[in-house]
Amino acid sequence: MKASLKIYILFALVLFFIGLASCRKDFDFKTSSGNLEFSKDTVFLDTIFTNIGSSTYTLKVYNRENKDVVIPFIGLKNGQQSKYRLNVDGLAGKEFNDVPILAKDSMFIFIETTFDIAETGQNEFLHTDAIQFENTGTTKTVELVTLVKDAIFLYPERLENGFKETLLLGLDEDQNEIRIEGFFLDGGELNFNNQKPYVIYGYAAVPEGETLTMQAGTRVHFHKDSGILVSPNAAIEINGALSEDQMQLENEVIFEGDRLEPEFADTPGQWGTIWITAGSVNNQIEHLTLKNATVGILVEGDENNTASTLSINNSQLYNSTTTNLWSRTANISAENTVFGNSGSISLYCNLGGNYNFKHCTIANYWVNGFRNAPALYIDNYITLADGSSTGADLESASFANCIIDGNRNIELLLSSNTTNTFQFNFLNCSIQFDDINGDFAENPLFDFSDIAFFETIFLNQNTDFEDPRNNLFKIQANAEILDLGDLNTALNVPDDILGNLRTTLPDIGAYEFIVEQ
Numbered sequence: 001m002k003a004s005l006k007i008y009i010l011f012a013l014v015l016f017f018i019g020l021a022s023c024r025k026d027f028d029f030k031t032s033s034g035n036l037e038f039s040k041d042t043v044f045l046d047t048i049f050t051n052i053g054s055s056t057y058t059l060k061v062y063n064r065e066n067k068d069v070v071i072p073f074i075g076l077k078n079g080q081q082s083k084y085r086l087n088v089d090g091l092a093g094k095e096f097n098d099v100p101i102l103a104k105d106s107m108f109i110f111i112e113t114t115f116d117i118a119e120t121g122q123n124e125f126l127h128t129d130a131i132q133f134e135n136t137g138t139t140k141t142v143e144l145v146t147l148v149k150d151a152i153f154l155y156p157e158r159l160e161n162g163f164k165e166t167l168l169l170g171l172d173e174d175q176n177e178i179r180i181e182g183f184f185l186d187g188g189e190l191n192f193n194n195q196k197p198y199v200i201y202g203y204a205a206v207p208e209g210e211t212l213t214m215q216a217g218t219r220v221h222f223h224k225d226s227g228i229l230v231s232p233n234a235a236i237e238i239n240g241a242l243s244e245d246q247m248q249l250e251n252e253v254i255f256e257g258d259r260l261e262p263e264f265a266d267t268p269g270q271w272g273t274i275w276i277t278a279g280s281v282n283n284q285i286e287h288l289t290l291k292n293a294t295v296g297i298l299v300e301g302d303e304n305n306t307a308s309t310l311s312i313n314n315s316q317l318y319n320s321t322t323t324n325l326w327s328r329t330a331n332i333s334a335e336n337t338v339f340g341n342s343g344s345i346s347l348y349c350n351l352g353g354n355y356n357f358k359h360c361t362i363a364n365y366w367v368n369g370f371r372n373a374p375a376l377y378i379d380n381y382i383t384l385a386d387g388s389s390t391g392a393d394l395e396s397a398s399f400a401n402c403i404i405d406g407n408r409n410i411e412l413l414l415s416s417n418t419t420n421t422f423q424f425n426f427l428n429c430s431i432q433f434d435d436i437n438g439d440f441a442e443n444p445l446f447d448f449s450d451i452a453f454f455e456t457i458f459l460n461q462n463t464d465f466e467d468p469r470n471n472l473f474k475i476q477a478n479a480e481i482l483d484l485g486d487l488n489t490a491l492n493v494p495d496d497i498l499g500n501l502r503t504t505l506p507d508i509g510a511y512e513f514i515v516e517q
Contacts, residue, residue: 032126035065040142045057047260048147062106064375069100071099071133073096086128109344111131116149126147149260151197152199153201156201164179178207190206190210191215198221201223206229217251219253220253227275230276230280238404245444257270291471299326299328318465328515331354339363340473341366345377361509363406363463364405393418399426400489401427401489405432411433414445416445425454461481482513485507489506490502493499500512
């Protein structure tokens with residue numbers, strides 16, 4: 001009997017404590033008294049293009065009270081007509097009732113928007129709304145702000161078979177077609193202006209016999225794996241101009257990705273390349289800023305082609321995942337151009353060609369990962385998949401008043417076969433070449449005392465760039481290369497990339513040092 005009684009009493013105690021637990025107030029929510037706090041009072045969703053969804057932004061809502069609360073209503077001020085979308089505590093919608101938050105706890109609200117600017121009749125529109133948190137007699141709001149831009153969208157059409165348009169690049173070893181997603185620009189699409197930005201999906205191809213022109217101030221945004229392809233016997237002409245505001249670059253032509261959020265401003269590899277194919281000649285680029293590509297500009301030339309493949313002046317190419325300018329057997333001239341940071345080679349003169357670079361800054365301070373290639377690489381051959389090689393003559397590679405610099409010991413690499421011509425010359429150039437291990441001591445290509453190839457060279461000088469890790473390559477007062485440029489070269493390029501005169505005691509590189517007034 002005693003044992004049975006003990007069991008009975010124990011069982012009763014268990015039931016009693018279960019009953020107590022069921023009577024706890026942990027989940028007895030009281031209506032919010034309005035003492036909510038928020039992680040921000042305004043959510044800026046950054047700039048988006050019309051009809052293109054924004055990234056997802058977050059707002060954190062805090063319950064600072066010692067009691068669990070319920071918020072009677074959370075919703076967008078414009079209600080179901082709002083162009084914003086919410087996700088509150090895991091539920092999607094635009095209006096929510098009786099939303100609970102535990103004591104001393106918080107919850108996330110996720111916010112997105114898509115907006116059609118056509119209904120406003122404007123090219124830019126400040127799209128606003130607000131999230132309202134309502135209780136009896138009390139309303140708190142968090143403002144929502146987005147700048148929406150109109151744009152011209154260029155993209156491959158979807159065909160009757162359900163696939164998108166593609167471009168034929170050639171045949172592989174098995175005679176199978178090599179294609180990429182893309183389309184040919186038609187007559188009405190071959191003149192880009194500065195009225196609206198352009199957004200390109202896939203590769204926009206310039207047809208044979210046509211020229212794609214871009215006026216000063218043009219903005220082109222590329223989606224992932226997109227770019228421009230210049231066909232044989234076609235050309236691209238970029239007519240940017242000097243800008244008064246070096247922050248806005250109002251007259252510059254700018255190529256970049258289509259993600260407009262600030263965190264993507266300097267993210268490499270957001271789009272593909274500008275591909276100038278073999279047989280395309282007389283391409284001209286003035287005042288272009290190209291950034292965040294995979295390969296900035298890929299130029300394919302032809303051994304039998306003596307015409308200019310590309311002339312590029314007063315431009316900046318940087319933040320490419322691999323190479324900013326990759327040229328193969330091409331004929332290229334460049335003045336006042338910056339080839340900045342990249343994941344591999346900044347400027348690659350590959351498989352011979354003809355090159356004439358004056359007052360250029362070729363500098364690679366890549367910090368996004370390991371880099372095992374120099375800023376400037378010049379060769380006259382390639383190694384094929386089967387281990388054999390093929391070459392082409394490097395008829396000329398002339399660099400005058402140029403900077404070749406970076407955060408590696410060796411920023412210039414020359415590589416030649418024994419079959420093809422390999423002609424090069426560096427005049428009044430600053431070159432980062434610190435052969436600490438003596439790897440190139442016996443290599444005649446790096447005999448900096450040989451004036452046939454190197455004339456007045458400054459090795460391992462302090463260039464004192466403004467902020468090279470962030471692609472700001474203006475030289476400063478402590479640069480050891482001030483006033484060391486060749487005057488005859490400077491007289492042929494009398495203004496620097498910013499329009500500053502350099503006709504007396506010129507500096508080396510794309511920028512002339514100017515004492516701030």
